[in-house]
Amino acid sequence: MPVTKAQWGVVIVAAGRGTRMGTKESKQYLLLQDKPVLVHTMELFQGMDEIAEIVLVVGGDDVSRCEAFANEYALSKVKAVVQGGSERQHSVLRGLRAIGTEWVMVHDGVRPLVTAEAVRRCMREAERSEASVLAVPVKDTIKQVNEAGVITATPDRRSLWAIQTPQAFRHVRLVEAHERAEADGFVGTDDAVVVERYGGIAVTVAEGEYTNIKITTPEDLPYASFLLGQRG
Numbered sequence: 484m485p486v487t488k489a490q491w492g493v494v495i496v497a498a499g500r501g502t503r504m505g506t507k508e509s510k511q512y513l514l515l516q517d518k519p520v521l522v523h524t525m526e527l528f529q530g531m532d533e534i535a536e537i538v539l540v541v542g543g544d545d546v547s548r549c550e551a552f553a554n555e556y557a558l559s560k561v562k563a564v565v566q567g568g569s570e571r572q573h574s575v576l577r578g579l580r581a582i583g584t585e586w587v588m589v590h591d592g593v594r595p596l597v598t599a600e601a602v603r604r605c606m607r608e609a610e611r612s613e614a615s616v617l618a619v620p621v622k623d624t625i626k627q628v629n630e631a632g633v634i635t636a637t638p639d640r641r642s643l644w645a646i647q648t649p650q651a652f653r654h655v656r657l658v659e660a661h662e663r664a665e666a667d668g669f670v671g672t673d674d675a676v677v678v679e680r681y682g683g684i685a686v687t688v689a690e691g692e693y694t695n696i697k698i699t700t701p702e703d704l705p706y707a708s709f710l711l712g713q714r715g
């Protein structure tokens with residue numbers, strides 16, 4: 484059952500090189516069980532009634548193979564496959580320009596384990612607050628460490644959250660914030676920080692899931708495979 488009547492689209496960013504993974508093939512195309520990581524991610528949004536369209540952002544050499552994925556895996560909501568930029572943030576803005584819905588989520592192509600329930604929490608919270616991101620409280624003690632390896636601060640863990648995707652916004656607001664950031668030469672590591680700085684509104688957190696991992700380094704892929712297996 485759809486949880487909202489609003490029109491939602493999703494920009495899936497997958498134009499990164501995956502340098503921390505260190506594989507020849509970029510991590511979004513590595514097989515997770517039987518399918519590329521990116522296909523698992525797209526299938527989740529394809530299957531949600533609330534999602535009207537998907538824009539996929541990929542590297543210049545990968546546009547045609549991703550258009551082929553859309554056919555091969557019957558991903559009928561894929562409206563466009565566009566070429567990304569040098570930073571995640573540039574890739575996001577290119578994707579946002581191809582989306583036609585009033586509300587939009589941005590999601591990492593390499594977070595294939597997000598669930599529909601978590602995505603719905605994020606959408607619902609964004610419709611309430613205008614801007615929302617999935618997040619989980621950090622479990623470890625976090626320290627600030629300087630270049631000499633010396634601990635310089637121990638922030639209070641109760642205020643620290645690990646931020647995930649999707650991140651959800653009213654489309655017009657997110658585009659405006661990204662365009663201002665671009666004009667200012669600001670580059671951040673997620674979309675929330677762009678809205679925090681240039682959007683003029685507060686961004687709220689919605690309850691994420693510890694299993695919504697971002698496949699980043701080599702140990703993440705077997706862990707993702709294990710988690711997927713647990714879900715049957």
Ligand SMILES: Nc1ccn([C@@H]2O[C@H](COP(=O)(O)OP(=O)(O)OP(=O)(O)O)[C@@H](O)[C@H]2O)c(=O)n1
Pocket residue numbers: 496497498499500501502503504511540567568569570571572574575591592593594697698699
């Ligand atoms: N110029 C870029 C950089 C990243 N991404 C996407 O943003 C998501 C999160 O980024 P990250 O995990 O850092 O991916 P990479 O940039 O590929 O990894 P690395 O930093 O290890 O190179 C990924 O789905 C990645 O493909 C993108 O679309 N365009």
Ligand SMILES: C[C@](O)(CO)[C@H](O)COP(=O)(O)O
Pocket residue numbers: 571591645646647648672673674697
């Ligand atoms: C957007 C993100 O996934 C939130 O955790 C993260 O910031 C992406 O950062 P990366 O440097 O591209 O891994």
